[in-house]
Amino acid sequence: MAAAIRLDRVSAGxxxxxxxxxxxxxxxxxxxxxxxxxxxxxxxxxxxxxYRRYPECTALIPQASALVGNLSVFHNVFMGCLDRHSTLYxxxxxxxxxxxxxxxxxRVLEAVGLEEKLFAKAGELSGGQQQRTxxxxxxxxxxxxxxxxxxxxxxxxxQAADVLRVLAERHETKVFAMHDIRLALExxxxxxxxxxxxxxxDEPSSHLSHERLLxxxxxxxx
Amino acid sequence: xxxxxxxxxxxxxxATRILLLGGVVALPFADxxxxxxxxxxxxxxxxxxxxxxxxxxxxxxxxxWTVAFAVLGVAAGGSAGLILALFFDRSRLVRLTAxxxxxxxxxxxxLLLLQITGLSPVTGILAIALPYTGIFAKVFxxxxxxxxxxxxxxxxxxxxxxxxFAFARFPVVAQQLKTYTLYRLECGMRSTLVLGFVGLPTxxxxxxxxxxEGHYAEAAALLLCFYVLIGTRRLWARPxxxxxxxxxxxxxxxxxxxxxxxxxxxARFFGHDIIPAPIRSGGLWQSExxxxxxxxxxxxTAYQIxxxxxxxxILAQIALIAAGALALxxxxxxSRRFLGQAGHYLGRAMLVVTRSTPExxxxxxxxxxxxxxxxxxxxxxxxxxxxxxxxxxGRHADQIQLRVDAPRGANLYFYQTTPSLYGQxxxxxxxxxxxxxxxxxxxxxxxxxxxxxxxxxxxxxxRLDTAVLLLVSVAVLSMSVDALSxxxxxxxxxxxxxxRLSAESGADSARSTGAYADPVHAQQPxx
Numbered sequence: 001m002a003a004a005i006r007l008d009r010v011s012a013g014x015x016x017x018x019x020x021x022x023x024x025x026x027x028x029x030x031x032x033x034x035x036x037x038x039x040x041x042x043x044x045x046x047x048x049x050x051y052r053r054y055p056e057c058t059a060l061i062p063q064a065s066a067l068v069g070n071l072s073v074f075h076n077v078f079m080g081c082l083d084r085h086s087t088l089y090x091x092x093x094x095x096x097x098x099x100x101x102x103x104x105x106x107r108v109l110e111a112v113g114l115e116e117k118l119f120a121k122a123g124e125l126s127g128g129q130q131q132r133t134x135x136x137x138x139x140x141x142x143x144x145x146x147x148x149x150x151x152x153x154x155x156x157x158x159q160a161a162d163v164l165r166v167l168a169e170r171h172e173t174k175v176f177a178m179h180d181i182r183l184a185l186e187x188x189x190x191x192x193x194x195x196x197x198x199x200x201x202d203e204p205s206s207h208l209s210h211e212r213l214l215x216x217x218x219x220x221x222x
Numbered sequence: 223x224x225x226x227x228x229x230x231x232x233x234x235x236x237a238t239r240i241l242l243l244g245g246v247v248a249l250p251f252a253d254x255x256x257x258x259x260x261x262x263x264x265x266x267x268x269x270x271x272x273x274x275x276x277x278x279x280x281x282x283x284x285x286x287w288t289v290a291f292a293v294l295g296v297a298a299g300g301s302a303g304l305i306l307a308l309f310f311d312r313s314r315l316v317r318l319t320a321x322x323x324x325x326x327x328x329x330x331x332x333l334l335l336l337q338i339t340g341l342s343p344v345t346g347i348l349a350i351a352l353p354y355t356g357i358f359a360k361v362f363x364x365x366x367x368x369x370x371x372x373x374x375x376x377x378x379x380x381x382x383x384x385x386x387f388a389f390a391r392f393p394v395v396a397q398q399l400k401t402y403t404l405y406r407l408e409c410g411m412r413s414t415l416v417l418g419f420v421g422l423p424t425x426x427x428x429x430x431x432x433x434x435e436g437h438y439a440e441a442a443a444l445l446l447c448f449y450v451l452i453g454t455r456r457l458w459a460r461p462x463x464x465x466x467x468x469x470x471x472x473x474x475x476x477x478x479x480x481x482x483x484x485x486x487x488x489a490r491f492f493g494h495d496i497i498p499a500p501i502r503s504g505g506l507w508q509s510e511x512x513x514x515x516x517x518x519x520x521x522x523t524a525y526q527i528x529x530x531x532x533x534x535x536i537l538a539q540i541a542l543i544a545a546g547a548l549a550l551x552x553x554x555x556x557s558r559r560f561l562g563q564a565g566h567y568l569g570r571a572m573l574v575v576t577r578s579t580p581e582x583x584x585x586x587x588x589x590x591x592x593x594x595x596x597x598x599x600x601x602x603x604x605x606x607x608x609x610x611x612x613x614x615x616g617r618h619a620d621q622i623q624l625r626v627d628a629p630r631g632a633n634l635y636f637y638q639t640t641p642s643l644y645g646q647x648x649x650x651x652x653x654x655x656x657x658x659x660x661x662x663x664x665x666x667x668x669x670x671x672x673x674x675x676x677x678x679x680x681x682x683x684x685r686l687d688t689a690v691l692l693l694v695s696v697a698v699l700s701m702s703v704d705a706l707s708x709x710x711x712x713x714x715x716x717x718x719x720x721x722r723l724s725a726e727s728g729a730d731s732a733r734s735t736g737a738y739a740d741p742v743h744a745q746q747p748x749x
Contacts, residue, residue: 055379066372070393076373082385083378090385134376141378 004029004057004145004173005050012049019045020197029144032174034184034205037194038217043177046194047147050175059141059171061148065134069123073114073133076122077105080141108136111166113159128154135163139170146171150178161187181213232713234644241651245543248536252600257593264436264591271438272445279440280447281428283476288424289451290471291343291417292410293459295350297468299410300403302351303358308387310363324356325697325704327664328413329582330674332420333681334689337495338487342478346422350410361402369395400461407459408452412580415448419586420667423476429583433590445579452578495686502687522688526680527695530666530673534699537596537672538655538662541603545658546651548608549615553643554635556616559624569616576609581661582668589668599665603658611650618643645716652711653721656704663696673699 005027012020019042027033035043044063051060059080067076075094078101082090093101102118109115112132117125122133131154138146146167152160160180164187168174178184184191185205193201193216200216258264309316332349339345374390418426425444432441459467494502500518504511554560556569581602588598619639629637666674673696680689711717 059378060376062372062376064372066376068373068390068393070396071389075389075393079373079377079389081378082381082389087382087384090382091388094388137376143378 002029003027004031005054005175007050007053010049012045014045018197020049023049023197023199025192025199025202027173027175029173031190032168032188033176033190033192034188035175035177035192035194036179036181036184036213039179041194042197043194044149045197047149047175047177051147054145057143058145058147059138059143061134061138061146061151063149063153063177065127065130067122067130067133069121071122072119073109073117073122073125073136074102074105074119076133077108077136077140080137080139105136105140108139109133111139111170112136112163128159131155132159132163135167139167142170144172146174148174148176151176152183153179157183181210181217185210185213232710234648234714237648237710237714241539241546242543244539248539251532251536252540253595254597254600255593255595256597257595258591261592267436268438268587268591271440272442274439275443275446276439277443279432279437280443281425284418284423284425284428284444285447285451286474287343287346287476288411288414288418288426288448289467290474291346291350291422291424292407292414293464293467293471294343294475295347295414296354296403296407296410297464298347298351299354300358300406302355304362304399306355306359307362307366310359311367316359320356320359321701321704322356322697324353324360325660325700326353326693327660327674327696328353329416329420329664329667330677330693330696332417332422333667333678334686334693336421337681337686338491339484340478340487341421341423343475344478344484346414346417346424349417349422350413354406354410358403358406362399365395365398365402366391404455404459404461408455408577411448411452411455412578416580416582419582426580426583430586433587436590449574449578453574491686495684496690498687498691499685519691522691526676526688526692527673530671530676530692531695531699533596533670533675534659534662534666534672534696537599537603537665537670538659538703540596541600541607541658541662542651542655544600544604545607545611545654546647548604549611549647549651550640552609552612553615553619554639556613557619557639559619559622559634559639560631565616566620569613572609573613576606576613579606581606582664585665585668594669596670599662599668599670602665603661607654607658611647611654614650615643615647618646645714646719648714649711649716649719649721652707652714652716655707656700659703660700663700 003026005025007023007025010020010023011018023046035046037043047060051058068079074097078093078097085093092098106115106118109118112135114129114132114136117129117133122130125133131151135148135151138148138151148167151167152163155163160183164176164183168187174188176184176188185208188205191201191203191205191208191213192199193213195216303320306316306320310320328349331352332345335345335348339348369391371391371394373394374386377386377390414422414424415426415429418424418428419430421427425448429441429444432438432444498515498518500511500514504514552572555565556572557565559565561568584605585599585602588601592598622639622642624634624638628634663673663677666672666676667678669675673692677689677692677696680686680692708717
C-alpha cells in the first residue's frame with residue numbers, strides 16, 4: 001500500500017531562515033499522528049509543507065482559525081466544499097443557501113457541538129467556537145488527509161477529545177500538531193517529536209509515556 | 223530617479239527646508255495683488271448675506287440633481303474601480319490607466335465631455351465617474367492588499383477564482399469598501415457642485431450666478447442647504463439605502479439639452495477634433511506634415527505648456543507651504559490636549575465646514591471679492607488643505623500618551639507634540655501635494671494663468687487638439703509630483719503612516735469597525 005504522505009529529505013523555511021532540516025517522513029493511510037515539540041520547533045512549517053505538497057487530498061485546520069469574520073458560520077463551513085460546486089451555485093449559496101447545503105453543514109456542526117450557531121456571524125464567536133467552526137470546515141472538505149495545527153488548543157479536555165474523535169471518523173489519515181502531551185498520547189497512534197527543525201523521536205504512542213516525553217519540554221510550560 | 227543621491231540623507235529638517243526654499247523661490251513670481259476697488263465693503267456685504275440666508279431662493283431641482291449626479295457617478299466609478307482593483311497588482315496597464323484617469327480633474331473631464339455628450343446628465347455622471355474610477359481602483363487595491371488573507375489559503379484546492387473572491391476575499395474587506403465608498407460620495411457631491419460652474423444644472427450653477435451678481439443671501443441659503451446635505455450624509459446614504467438612491471437618481475435625471483447625436487459627436491471628437499491640426503490637414507506620409515506637427519507641438523509647449531506648468535508649480539508650492547503653516551498653527555486649537563473638550567468640538571466644526579466647502583467655489587468667491595490674481599487661489603487652497611491637515615494632526619495629538627509631569631502650553635507644543643507629530647505632518651503634507659497641484663491646474667479656469675487657463679481657452683476656441691495635448695501635460699505633471707511625493711515619503715520613512723482623510727474622518731466608524739486590519743495579524747505567514 002502506498003504511503004499517504006511521504007517526505008524525503010525536505011528542508012523548508014521562511015524568508016531565507018531555515019526552519020526544517022532534512023525531514024524524511026512517511027505516513028501510511030489510516031494513521032493518526034501527533035507532531036509535538038516546543039514552540040518554534042517547526043511543527044506548523046512541517047504541516048504547511050505537507051499541505052503544499054498534497055493540496056489535492058488534504059484539508060487544513062490552521063492555527064489561527066482563519067475564518068471570514070463578516071460571514072456566517074454556515075458560509076465559513078461551506079467554504080470547505082467550494083471546489084465541488086459550480087461558481088454559479090457557490091454565488092447563489094452565498095446569497096440564498098439551498099436547504100440541502102444547510103442540512104449538510106448543520107450535520108458537521110452538530111458533530112462539533114455548534115449547531116445552534118449555524119447563522120451566527122463567525123467574527124462574533126468565542127475563540128473555542130471559532131476553532132470548532134474551522135474544524136467543521138475541514139470536515140465538510142472531507143479530504144482523506146486532515147492536517148490540524150493545534151486543532152483543539154482552545155477547547156477543554158472533554159470537548160477536545162470529542163472533536164478529535166469526530167475528526168478521526170471523517171478523515172482517513174490524521175496529522176495533528178499538538179502541545180498537550182496527554183491528549184496526544186490518548187488520541188494518536190504515533191508521536192513525532194521535533195526539536196530545532198529535526199525529527200528527534202518517532203515512535204508508536206503505546207511505547208511512550210508522559211514521563212518520557214516531558215524532559216523534552218523542560219523549561220516550557222506544559 | 224536621478225535625484226536619489228541628492229535625497230539620500232533626507233531628514234525631517236532638510237525636507238522642510240527644501241519645501242520652504244521652493245516656496246520662497248516661487249513667491250516673487252506670484253501675482254499677489256488685490257485689484258478690487260472696495261474689497262472690504264464687498265466682504266461686509268458677503269457676511270451680511272451669509273447671516274440672512276434667503277431660503278425661498280433655493281432651486282430644489284438643482285439640489286436633487288447634485289445628489290443624483292453624485293450618486294450615479296460614484297456608483298459607476300466605484301463599480302469600475304472595484305473591477306480594476308482586482309487586476310491592479312498584476313497589470314501595469316491597469317495601474318497606468320488608473321493613474322491617468324485620476325490625474326485629470328473632474329472639471330477638465332467635464333469640459334471635454336461637454337464636447338461629446340453636451341449639456342446632459344451623461345456628462346455630469348461621467349465627469350465624476352472617470353476620475354473616481356482611478357481613485358477607487360487605487361484605494362480598493364490598497365485595501366485588498368492590506369486585508370487578512372488567511373481564510374483564502376485554507377480553501378480547497380481548485381476552488382474557482384470567482385468563488386475564492388466571493389467567499390474569502392470580498393467579505394473580509396466589504397465593510398471597508400463600503401465606508402470608503404460612502405466617504406467618496408461626499409467628495410462626489412462636492413465635485414458635482416463644482417461642475418455647476420461650467421454649466422451643468424447642479425447647485426454650483428446657481429451659486430455662480432448668485433456670487434457674480436452679489437446675491438449673497440440667496441447663495442448662503444443654497445450653501446447651507448448643501449452643508450446640511452453633507453452633514454446628514456450618514457442618515458440618508460447608507461449601504462441599505464444606496465440601491466434605492468441609485469435607482470431614484472436614474473428617474474429624476476434632467477433632460478439633455480439638444481447637442482446633436484452623441485455617436486456622431488464621439489466620432490467627430492476622436493476622428494477629427496483631437497487629431498493635431500497639422501496632421502488633420504496634411505498627408506500622413508509627407509514630411510512637411512510632420513515638420514508642421516513639430517512646429518505646432520513646439521509652439522504649444524513654449525507658449526502654453528511651459529508657462530502654464532511654471533505658474534501651476536508656483537501656485538501649488540506657495541499653497542503647500544501656506545497650508546502646512548496653517549495646519550501647524552491650527553492643530554493645537556482643535557486638540558483636547560490644548561483646549562480640552564472645546565478643542566474637540568471646534569475641530570469637528572472646522573472639519574465639516576472645510577470639507578464641505580469646495581476649494582474651487584471658495585476661490586471663485588474670493589476672486590469676486592479681491593479681483594483677479596493668484597492670491598484668492600492661494601488662500602482657498604491653503605485654507606482647505608491646512609484645515610484638513612490641522613484637524614487630522616489634532617486627532618493624532620489627542621492620542622499621544624503624555625507623562626504625568628508633561629509640560630503645558632507652548633512648551634508642550636514645541637517640545638512634545640510637534641516633534642512627535644512631525645513625521646505624520648510631513649506624510650499628510652506630501653500626500654496633499656498632488657491634490658493641491660491638481661486643484662492649482664484647475665484654478666486656471668478662474669483666470670489664474672496655470673495650465674487650466676490654457677485648457678479652458680483652447681476648449682472655448684474649439685481647439686480640442688491643443689486642449690488634449692495640454693491635458694496630457696497636466697496628467698504627466700501631476701503623476702510626476704505624485705511619484706516625487708511618494709519617493710520623498712519613502713525616504714523620510716513615513717510612507718506607512720496614514721494619509722487618507724477617510725481613514726481618520728470616517729473617524730468614529732472607521733476605528734470601531736476595524737477599517738484597518740491589524741497589520742501583525744494580516745501579515746501572519748499562514749503558508
